[in-house]
Each structure stands twice: as C-alpha cells, then as structure tokens.
Amino acid sequence: xxxxxxxxxxxxxxxxxxxxxxxxxxxxxxxxxxxxxxxxxxxxxxxxxxxxxxxxxxxxxxxxxxxxxxxxxxxxxxxxxxxxxxxxxxxxxxxxxxxxxxxxxxxxxxxxxxxxxxxxxxxxxxxxxxxxxxxxxxxxxxxxxxxxxxxxxxxxxxxxxxxxxxxxxxxxxxxxxxxxxxxxxxxxxxxxxxxxxxxxxxxxxxxxxxxxxxxxxxxxxxxxxxxxxxxxxxxxxxxxxxxxxxxxxxxxxxxxxxxxxxxxxxxxxxxxxxxxxxxxxxxxxxxxxxxxxxxxxxxxxxxxxxxxxxxxxxxxxxxxxxxxxxxxxxxxxxxxxx
Amino acid sequence: xxxxxxxxxxxxxxxxxxxxxxxxxxxxxxxxxxxxxxxxxxxxxxxxxxxxxxxxxxxxxxxxxxxxxxxxxxxxxxxxxxxxxxxxxxxxxxxxxxxxxxxxxxxxxxxxxxxxxxxxxxxxxxxxxxxxxxxxxxxxxxxxxxxxxxxxxxxxxxxxxxxxxxxxxxxxxxxxxxxxxxxxxxxxxxxxxxxxxxxxxxxxxxxxxxxxxxxxxxxxxxxxxxxxxxxxxxxxxxxxxxxxxxxxxxxxxxxxxxxxxxxxxxxxxxxxxxxxxxxxxxxxxxxxxxxxxxxxxxxxxxxxxxxxxxxxxxxxxxxxxxxxxxxxxxxxxxxxxx
DNA sequence: CTGAAAGCGCTAACAC
DNA sequence: GTGTTAGCGCTTTCAG
Numbered sequence: 001x002x003x004x005x006x007x008x009x010x011x012x013x014x015x016x017x018x019x020x021x022x023x024x025x026x027x028x029x030x031x032x033x034x035x036x037x038x039x040x041x042x043x044x045x046x047x048x049x050x051x052x053x054x055x056x057x058x059x060x061x062x063x064x065x066x067x068x069x070x071x072x073x074x075x076x077x078x079x080x081x082x083x084x085x086x087x088x089x090x091x092x093x094x095x096x097x098x099x100x101x102x103x104x105x106x107x108x109x110x111x112x113x114x115x116x117x118x119x120x121x122x123x124x125x126x127x128x129x130x131x132x133x134x135x136x137x138x139x140x141x142x143x144x145x146x147x148x149x150x151x152x153x154x155x156x157x158x159x160x161x162x163x164x165x166x167x168x169x170x171x172x173x174x175x176x177x178x179x180x181x182x183x184x185x186x187x188x189x190x191x192x193x194x195x196x197x198x199x200x201x202x203x204x205x206x207x208x209x210x211x212x213x214x215x216x217x218x219x220x221x222x223x224x225x226x227x228x229x230x231x232x233x234x235x236x237x238x239x240x241x242x243x244x245x246x247x248x249x250x251x252x253x254x255x256x257x258x259x260x261x262x263x264x265x266x267x268x269x270x271x272x273x274x275x276x277x278x279x280x281x282x283x284x285x286x287x288x289x290x291x292x293x294x295x296x297x298x299x300x301x302x303x304x305x306x307x308x309x310x311x312x313x314x315x316x317x318x319x320x321x322x323x324x325x326x327x328x329x330x331x332x333x334x335x336x337x338x
Numbered sequence: 339x340x341x342x343x344x345x346x347x348x349x350x351x352x353x354x355x356x357x358x359x360x361x362x363x364x365x366x367x368x369x370x371x372x373x374x375x376x377x378x379x380x381x382x383x384x385x386x387x388x389x390x391x392x393x394x395x396x397x398x399x400x401x402x403x404x405x406x407x408x409x410x411x412x413x414x415x416x417x418x419x420x421x422x423x424x425x426x427x428x429x430x431x432x433x434x435x436x437x438x439x440x441x442x443x444x445x446x447x448x449x450x451x452x453x454x455x456x457x458x459x460x461x462x463x464x465x466x467x468x469x470x471x472x473x474x475x476x477x478x479x480x481x482x483x484x485x486x487x488x489x490x491x492x493x494x495x496x497x498x499x500x501x502x503x504x505x506x507x508x509x510x511x512x513x514x515x516x517x518x519x520x521x522x523x524x525x526x527x528x529x530x531x532x533x534x535x536x537x538x539x540x541x542x543x544x545x546x547x548x549x550x551x552x553x554x555x556x557x558x559x560x561x562x563x564x565x566x567x568x569x570x571x572x573x574x575x576x577x578x579x580x581x582x583x584x585x586x587x588x589x590x591x592x593x594x595x596x597x598x599x600x601x602x603x604x605x606x607x608x609x610x611x612x613x614x615x616x617x618x619x620x621x622x623x624x625x626x627x628x629x630x631x632x633x634x635x636x637x638x639x640x641x642x643x644x645x646x647x648x649x650x651x652x653x654x655x656x657x658x659x660x661x662x663x664x665x666x667x668x669x670x671x672x673x674x675x676x
Numbered sequence: 677c678t679g680a681a682a683g684c685g686c687t688a689a690c691a692c
Numbered sequence: 693g694t695g696t697t698a699g700c701g702c703t704t705t706c707a708g
Contacts, residue, residue: 049484146387
C-alpha cells in the first residue's frame with residue numbers, strides 16, 4: 001500500500017478510461033457517461049479507496065465548500081450552541097465548518113481570521129464579542145475588506161460594529177425589558193454584575209438595564225465589574241457583598257456570571273431568592289434546571305447560528321444587512337414577586 | 339476592485355520580481371531574499387491585500403494544516419469541552435480545526451468522515467460515542483483505512499473499538515469506583531439511568547456500576563434506559579418513580595441525565611438528596627454550581643482533547659496506542675452519607 | 677459520449 | 693540571490 005492517496009489519474013488508469021471520463025463519472029457534471037464506463041470507474045475508485053482531493057477540486061473549480069466560524073471560546077455554552085446551529089445549517093448547504101477559538105485575544109482573532117481567509121472559505125462568521133477597541137476594529141477590516149472584495153462573505157453575530165451582515169442581538173433592549181420586569185415584581189435596589197468595560201455586550205446589557213430601571217424607578221443600580229465568566233460572577237458577587245451595599249436583586253450580565261454569583265451567595269449564607277434575587281442573560285439550556293430556576297433573557301442561540309449562515313449564503317446586498325434578534329424575558333423562581 | 343483575490347503572480351508583477359522570489363519572500367523558505375526585494379514584495383502584497391491560497395499551497399507542498407474533529411453534538415458540554423482542548427492544542431501546532439457534528443447519526447458520521455478525508459487533513463479525531471453496530475464499524479473502516487494507508491492519522495476518544503490510537507476513557511472503572519463509594523456512604527438500593535443500549539459508553543458505565551455494587555453489596559441495581567440527554571434523564575426518572583421501585587439513590591450515566599433526573603424529582607416532590615441521592619458522570623464544569631452539588635466522576639475533558647491531538651501528531655506507532663484516562667470520583671452534596 | 681490539454685495558484689528543484 | 697519551469701490533482705473547454 002502506497003503512503004500516498006489514490007488520485008483520479010490512478011482511477012482512470014485502473015478503469016482504462018481517460019482522466020476526463022473518470023472525473024465526470026465520479027464527481028457530477030452535466031456531461032453524461034455511458035453506464036458501462038460509469039460502473040467501471042466507480043468500481044476502480046472503490047477498489048483503490050479513492051476520495052477526491054478537495055484542495056485540487058477547489059483549485060480547479062475556483063471555490064471551496066468551507067465556512068469559517070470564529071468564537072471566543074467553544075467550551076462556553078453560548079458559543080457552542082451558536083456553533084451547533086451554524087453546523088446544522090452548514091450541513092444543509094453541504095458545507096464544512098472550520099472552527100477558530102480566539103480565547104478572546106484580539107491578536108489571535110486576527111491571526112485566525114487571516115488563516116480562514118487563506119483557506120478561501122465561502123464565508124466567515126464572526127461570533128466573538130466585539131470590543132470598543134478602534135485599532136483592533138481597523139485591523140479586522142484589513143482582513144475582512146479584501147476577503148469581501150474577492151467575493152468572500154462575512155457575517156457577525158452580536159453588535160453591529162463591523163460593516164458586514166450582522167445578526168444583531170438586542171442586548172440593550174433585552175436588558176431593559178428585564179429591568180422593567182424586575183421593577184414590576186417589586187424590587188427596589190438592584191445591582192449589576194458586569195463584564196469588562198471594553199466588551200460591548202457587557203456595556204449594552206448594563207446600560208440597557210440601567211435605562212429600563214430609570215424608566216420606572218429612581219435610583220441608580222450599583223455596578224461591579226469582573227470577568228465575563230462564572231468565576232467573574234463569583235468574585236464580583238463577593239465584592240458586592242463586601243461593599244455592604246443595600247440591594248435586593250442582582251442582574252448578572254450573563255447566565256454564567258449569575259451562576260457564579262449564586263455560588264458566592266451560598267458561600268456567604270445569603271439565600272437566593274429569599275434574601276436576594278438573581279437574574280441572568282442568555283438562557284443557557286444546560287442551566288435551565290438549576291435551583292432556584294434562573295430568571296433570564298432568552299436568546300435563540302441555535303437560531304442565531306443558522307441565521308448568520310443564511311445571511312452570509314444569500315446574495316450580497318448593497319449594504320450590510322442587519323437581522324435583529326430580540327431577547328425574551330423569562331421569569332423564574334430566582335426573582336419571585338416581592 | 340476585482341472580484342478575485344490577489345495571487346502571488348499579481349504580487350510578483352506588482353513588485354517587479356519573479357514568482358519564485360515573491361514566494362520566497364512571503365512564505366518562508368531556506369533561500370534568502372535580498373532585503374530590498376524582500377521589502378518590495380511585502381509592500382506589494384500589503385497593497386494588494388494578498389493572502390496565500392491555502393489550497394494551492396497544499397497542492398504544491400503536498401500537505402495541509404488541517405485536522406478534523408468529529409463529535410456527536412457540539413452543543414453538548416462534554417464535546418464542546420473536548421473541542422476546546424483540541425482547539426488549544428491545534429493552535430500550538432499551527433493547525434486549523436474542521437468541525438463535524440454528527441448528531442449521533444451513523445450515516446452522517448460516515449459522510450463527515452468521507453468529507454474530512456477529502457480535505458486531506460493531517461489527522462482526524464473521532465470523539466463521537468461508539469456504538470456496538472458491527473456493520474457501521476466496518477463502514478467506518480472503509481474510510482479510516484485508506485486514509486491511514488495514505489499517511490493520514492486517526493485517533494478516537496472513548497472506547498477502543500477502532501484499531502486506531504485511542505484516548506481510552508475508563509468508563510467501567512470510573513462507574514465501578516463510584517458504586518463502591520456510594521455503597522460506602524451507606525446506600526442500599528441503587529437505580530441506574532442509562533442511555534440507549536447500543537451506545538458503548540452507556541453499557542460500560544452501567545456495567546461498571548453494577549460490577550462495583552456487587553463487590554460490596556448484594557442485590558442488583560434497577561435499570562431504566564432512555565436518551566443520553568437531559569430530557570432522557572427526566573423521562574427515565576419519571577418512569578422509575580412510576581414503577582414504585584424502592585430505591586435510595588440513582589446513578590445517571592452522565593451529568594446531563596442527572597440534571598434531568600433531579601428536575602423530575604422536583605416535579606414529583608421527591609427531595610434530593612433527602613429522599614433520594616443522585617450521582618452523575620463527567621463533571622461538566624457548567625454544572626458544578628448546581629444545588630445540591632452533584633456527586634459525579636470527573637473526566638479531564640480539556641486534557642482529553644489535547645491528548646487526542648498529541649497522540650495523532652506524534653510518529654506513527656506500529657500498533658494503535660491506547661492512552662488511558664481515569665475518572666475521579668467527586669463526592670458532593672447530592673449523595674450525603676446515609 | 678469520450679479524450680486531450682489548458683489551466684487553477686503555488687512550491688521546489690534546477691539553472692544561471 | 694534570482695529566475696524558469698515542472699508539476700501537485702482536478703475540472704472544463706474544445707475537438708473529435
């Protein structure tokens with residue numbers, strides 16, 4: 001057995017036909033091949049364990065069957081759920097997904113974007129959270145622009161910071177709706193556990209909540225910032241408790257932080273929701289069974305992954321399209337009426 | 339702007355040098371290019387927004403920078419955590435990950451495997467759960483064998499059912515250890531919530547638990563089977579409760595099923611762990627903060643992803659290597675001493 | 677319906 | 693150092 005994959009030339013020789021005929025028989029074409037030859041080629045291919053070389057096909061055809069997906073961290077349920085939706089859609093379109101996990105490092109995001117561009121995928125979906133770092137945004141453009149100019153398609157999921165088709169998550173609005181609901185439930189002194197200031201999601205959700213709160217009540221929510229993760233929520237909650245601020249509910253900017261916050265409360269003997277109500281954002285499915293059940297803002301993550309791919313596979317529009325996704329407030333036990 | 343990406347030829351022309359020089363200047367080579375020319379080429383490339391075409395490079399070089407990863411469902415934390423580990427390792431090796439989500443459908447697994455083979459990745463990692471379907475295993479071999487024969491490397495994570503390098507998860511042993519521990523805690527009448535019989539994980543964990551139980555106690559654990567998911571656990575638990583079986587603890591074959599089981603208990607007014615203890619398997623990080631904290635068997639998922647890639651990137655061994663991974667029993671509040 | 681041959685974009689001998 | 697050129701494996705005109 002040769003340490004070399006069988007090529008179409010091998011198959012053609014084995015079947016006693018020309019390269020062209022072998023190609024037509026194996027990998028569709030408008031041309032029709034006589035049944036007898038067709039069978040002979042298929043047989044030869046099977047005997048040789050032949051698979052077409054995608055690289056060579058792409059070269060010859062001038063296009064690939066690849067789409068790139070860039071996420072912050074694939075082990076984060078927010079991103080893995082989006083990835084699942086996108087993978088589903090990719091399957092329907094006969095596309096293969098190339099996955100890049102940036103770890104939230106801007107430099108790595110750039111590297112991966114360049115790498116995906118190099119792969120000449122049909123499209124690239126940027127699901128990582130946008131920051132408000134103008135320099136980085138500009139650098140992204142130096143990759144995105146030529147890719148788009150060469151016919152590549154790019155979409156983003158999240159905030160519309162880039163001039164590309166975007167599945168816009170209405171973070172502000174979702175957080176605002178949540179604030180209104182929390183207020184309606186009778187809470188009076190909210191706190192917010194936010195992520196890093198440079199993350200746009202973090203700011204939007206915080207600002208949205210604050211805005212919603214102001215609509216129906218006076219007083220400003222207290223804010224504590226930390227990492228955008230379970231551990232960040234845990235630490236932020238501890239600090240909040242340390243501060244002695246008088247609060248009756250906490251809005252953590254995502255479900256993971258909310259879990260961390262609840263863990264911190266448990267450590268400190270603060271009963272949720274008796275002593276303190278907690279709400280999150282995202283409605284991560286793995287966390288739907290926690291107790292007390294978490295009040296949150298549901299995002300259609302699977303759908304968002306699909307939407308991004310659909311957006312990016314449709315004809316180019318003159319200007320970047322925005323497909324809005326609204327979060328739905330889900331009230332559960334962690335914020336009982338007060 | 340042309341709807342065509344700039345090519346190396348374009349760059350060479352723009353810089354007034356030969357194709358070879360442009361290639362040497364841009365994409366490393368032992369040959370050295372004079373500084374002045376080097377700069378001119380880089381400049382031209384930047385001006386044109388040039389990125390090498392990975393397909394063309396692969397053709398010319400005869401190798402790619404791709405690795406394939408096949409999982410059942412990327413939104414399942416078990417797989418997404420493994421994927422994160424593998425993506426990390428891939429980054430270190432300068433490789434790009436192609437992700438395939440099979441949805442547990444054998445036919446789709448085959449399709450994706452063929453597709454990954456077509457892409458001529460350096461390696462393919464099969465993380466999906468193995469079944470005991472001999473026919474399917476044979477079909478997998480028709481893809482795996484020629485890929486391996488042509489110098490491709492394949493590794494699996496899970497049960498060593500395929501003659502390839504495998505990160506062997508010691509499911510039986512982990513479940514056995516858990517059973518022993520449960521017994522030591524004073525439980526007497528265990529039940530098992532298993533997944534589909536055709537899944538090897540499911541059988542191994544069940545059999546391991548049963549074996550461990552027999553070592554130190556008499557009586558057989560009751561078994562109820564359903565899907566390998568949160569909903570499966572939920573339904574199985576309901577059926578178990580309906581059956582009226584006298585039990586004092588439940589071992590759900592993975593954490594997701596355990597969550598479903600706990601949800602079912604809540605619905606039925608069965609207090610966990612007061613009325614019934616519950617244990618899971620995997621130690622999914624997102625679920626580490628649930629209450630009552632779940633007793634489980636911890637698997638080093640991140641590490642497993644890394645190991646698989648390392649295994650597959652090292653020199654070929656004469657025979658398939660097996661790298662064992664042992665689960666560690668973590669006792670938490672959901673199984674208090676009785 | 678089948679075959680010959682011209683590329684696709686790039687690397688790597690091989691010359692100079 | 694730099695340039696020329698022969699492929700890499702495949703698709704697709706263009707002839708027959």
